[in-house]
Amino acid sequence: CMALMSGLFVSFIAVPANAADDNPYDLLDPNSIMVGTMSDAKPYAFVTAEGTFSGFDVEFFQNIAGRLGIEKDKVTFVGQDFAALIPSVANGRFDVAVGAIGTTAKRKEVANFTDGYLAGFLSVLSADSSLTTIESLKDKRLGIVQGTLQDDYAQKHFPDAQLVRFPDNNSAVAAMNNGMIDAHFLDFEAAKQFGQNFPDLKVQQNFASFDAPAGFVVRKDNPKLLEALNEKIHEAMQDGTWKELHTKWFPGSPMPEQYLPKE
Numbered sequence: 424c425m426a427l428m429s430g431l432f433v434s435f436i437a438v439p440a441n442a443a444d445d446n447p448y449d450l451l452d453p454n455s456i457m458v459g460t461m462s463d464a465k466p467y468a469f470v471t472a473e474g475t476f477s478g479f480d481v482e483f484f485q486n487i488a489g490r491l492g493i494e495k496d497k498v499t500f501v502g503q504d505f506a507a508l509i510p511s512v513a514n515g516r517f518d519v520a521v522g523a524i525g526t527t528a529k530r531k532e533v534a535n536f537t538d539g540y541l542a543g544f545l546s547v548l549s550a551d552s553s554l555t556t557i558e559s560l561k562d563k564r565l566g567i568v569q570g571t572l573q574d575d576y577a578q579k580h581f582p583d584a585q586l587v588r589f590p591d592n593n594s595a596v597a598a599m600n601n602g603m604i605d606a607h608f609l610d611f612e613a614a615k616q617f618g619q620n621f622p623d624l625k626v627q628q629n630f631a632s633f634d635a636p637a638g639f640v641v642r643k644d645n646p647k648l649l650e651a652l653n654e655k656i657h658e659a660m661q662d663g664t665w666k667e668l669h670t671k672w673f674p675g676s677p678m679p680e681q682y683l684p685k686e
């Protein structure tokens with residue numbers, strides 16, 4: 424009876440399976456990865472009718488996390504206004520931010536970016552088919568999302584437009600549909616998506632943003648995570664996963680050479 428008892432006793436104090444609950448990627452919480460993203464930038468990153476996050480950037484990140492051994496149920500997405508995403512990573516609120524976040528020198532002063540994984544266009548969306556040139560934007564009310572590249576670009580290149588800042592795309596598009604602004608300046612794939620929801624809205628102008636490819640944003644003092652993400656991003660490009668997801672979410676859009684499998 425004693426042997427049984429002592430055996431029983433020992434089993435209650437058994438050392439946990441992985442005693443050194445190691446945290447190879449220096450995550451805020453070793454048991455999950457916290458990811459800041461957008462809730463209204465479909466098809467890049469958005470919340471579905473079922474309340475889950477989806478889109479190219481979301482699924483691409485989930486795939487990359489899976490390659491790091493972090494399964495989907497351990498990846499926690501939180502939606503924030505775009506302007507809050509990079510600061511939230513820098514402040515240690517999230518391990519990563521994803522969602523068509525373009526890489527620029529100014530942003531890299533605040534946080535690190537992985538190698539790029541998406542390069543496309545900034546688009547002027549409007550029901551007004553006369554807004555096809557920069558000159559035509561003179562004295563027009565142009566919506567931009569606070570803190571986006573569109574914000575910077577419009578200030579620099581559309582000095583005569585009347586810029587109206589919004590926290591997110593949904594509020595800007597609602598304002599446009601209510602006639603409060605004349606156009607909204609956002610990312611090409613999201614512009615097309617809003618055009619599907621509101622057929623009067625058309626892409627009137629496109630500006631290439633290939634010099635600011637989207638990357639995953641990681642805090643500066645986490646080189647291990649940055650390095651691991653970069654390695655898996657290139658692995659996913661080389662094995663055709665990137666191409667598969669790009670075709671799924673952006674059918675018909677051009678695929679930059681550098682993201683396709685090298686022969």
Ligand SMILES: NC(=O)CC[C@H](NC[C@@]1(O)OC[C@@H](O)[C@@H](O)[C@@H]1O)C(=O)O
Pocket residue numbers: 461464467505522523524525526541542543544545568570571572573610632633634635636637
């Ligand atoms: N989610 C957003 O609203 C991001 C808006 C904006 N995206 C620009 C961008 O990263 O979008 C994906 C690709 O087209 C990139 O070339 C582009 O710079 C930005 O980074 O400011």
